[in-house]
Amino acid sequence: MDYLPLFADLKQRPVLVVGGGEVAARKVDLLQRAGAEIRIVAQALSPELENLHQEARVHWLCRAFEPQQLDDVFLVIAATDDNVLNAEVYAEADKRRVLANVVDDQPRCSFIFPSIIDRSPLVVAVSSSGQAPVLARMLREKLEALLPVSIGRMADLAGGFRSKVKQQLSSVGARRRFWEKVFSGRFASLVASDQMVKAQQQLEQDLTTFAQGKEANQGEIALVGAGPGDVGLLTLRGLQVMQQADVVLYDSLVSEETLDLVRRDAERICVGKRAGAHSVIQDETNRLMVALAQQGKKVVRLKGGDPFIFGRGGEELQVAAAAGIPFQVVPGVTAAAGATAYAGIPLTHRDHAQCVTFITGHCRTDSDGLDWVNLARARQTLVIYMGTMKAADISRNLITHGRDANTPVAVISRGTRMDQWVQTGNLQQLDQLAQQAPLPALLVIGEVVALHHQIAWFGHQQQMASAVRPAVVNLA
Incomplete structure (x- = not known):
């Protein structure tokens, strides 16, 4: 391992940025999101940095770099097109044991910026140790597709609930099992659909049930539109729900490429209907869908196109509602x-x-x-x-x-x-x-x-x- 992954607390800590161009502006944006106190040394500032300076959100020290500017900073970033200046910044920082990053010059970096997936407070960082940054960025894009935007809100709610869980569940193992069930259960679905009050109530209910030793699983049904065929037209939300399924009931119109994205260990059951061919009748599909959910399973009803446009999705959710089973709908691109x-x-x-x-x-x-x-x-x-x-x-x-x-x-x-x-x-x-x-x-x-x-x-x-x-x- 060439670099030890660390997450640094930069709130109110001074950070020096040498350079005032577009590259420097991108680094400043990241630093601001982390709450750093930003000092800039540059001959001139880009329009973006100039605006930040006028708003007193960054401090423009001066035009020329001086080694003593490093004496009280937490870390430094050199982002100029002057290789000699960049080398000097790194050498002076190294003397003072100040972490330094020279942009696009990996040998002159005592720390590097990873590709970041920001779902604050959950943050995922991907690094190639500076060897293949484009590859790291491509991997980050794949991970972005798998991590719901709602996962940050879920982490926030869970963080505020940790002390209560510790009070009621004394062992580490019990707490781990509780959170595993919560993060893959109804609570997660409610957060994903932005029903935060209900999510809080669900969390309370789950803790009470778990503490009483019942640990009952509550099944649910997700009606997902798979799109007309091209797997690229599957929605991001649809992919995320499919990855959480215990069992998938799918139509004949769903492409093999789309089915390949279902979680590997999920059970797959074809309930498709085709004119002039043997097919599963709708009443049987409804019965199976409800029975599986009542067993505590997360059931995905995967339908070609959009489930509410000639897909009988409305009828299926009426059945789910009548059975008292929680459900959600993920629209799809209609044919x-x-x-x-x-x-x-x-x-x-x-x-x-x-x-x-x-x-x-x-x-x-x-x-x-x-x-x-x-x-x-x-x-x-x-x-x-x-x-x-x-x-x-x-x-x-x-x-x-x-x-x-x-x-x-x-x-x-x-x-x-x-x-x-x-x-x-x-x-x-x-x-x-x-x-x-x-x-x-x-x-x-x-x-x-x-x-x-x-x-x-x-x-x-x-x-x-x-x-x-x-x-x-x-x-x-």
Whole structure:
């Protein structure tokens, strides 16, 4: 180990910064966040540092460095483009046993700045001992995605509760088990959703239960939108919840790449439904979801797209609420937004569509018919989920109620994935296009589809430089 990781208390401690440019300003920002008293030696100050100086938030000592400036400082940072001056600062600091950092000059550093993940009071530092700072930064970015912003608030609440826990739980082992359960339980979910009063109450309840020797686990359900397919469209919150799951009930539309992000030791159960294929009925999914949560498990119901847009997520949470099971919802990118964006089809456009309507081709058998008169209006975009089997009826009804038979249409299959297909034509060809489309597929009807030929694939190609280009079929 080349450097011993330490977290220094700099509150009200004098720190000298030699240099007044942008690099120095970045270091000053970090030092200010740690509460240091900052002194600057520089020929001139950047606009940012000048503002801080005018606000008396930093002290500009003078223009020239003098060794005696190091006599009463806690540490020093040299951030100039003058190598000779930087070397002098380091040498004088070393004589005085003052910690020194010469920016981007690892041999002249008695301390180094790590890549920092700030979830105060929780702080994570990643260092490569100055050998590969870009690698350390990339690792920090990966860790950022795994650490919820709420984890700092959770640490704050826990810190204020430690003395009470010590009073009621005398052994170190008992306290450790308590905090392990708390940080992975309902308390953590409440903090994540910013319900701080309820989180405090939950913490009190958990301590009482634990102190009485019950240690009962309370299960919960998280309804998570996995997005339309491309794993990059999974939300950060969705990833964090998936990493905490004991069991995941997932749909057939959830991609393998997304499932790979589930916690390794979590149980995975497919409850997907596909037209014309054997599938798990909704009542069975509801029963299983509730039964698992009642066993004290953290259940993630992982659904393609967004769970509240033709995903029956509302029905599932009604069941959870009726059973008295705590739940949370993590929205996802719906297929209509994701697939059309990757296909270069804007859902709205000032010149072509002033509104967009989402409908489903699977209606309840006891429901009234669709409002075809309004759906057939021009200059609007229709996005139809699960409509391929009824494409002929959809086309006929729209044309009968006034929609131009030459209205552009698109059928998008396996939206946002590497093998995405986009088939375009006009409204009277919709059934033919739908029959050719691999499932799952989305129907898009409206003038905006014509823009596909102008802006298709531009963004998607950047992601897929080494992949096979998605197929495009045009029957127009």
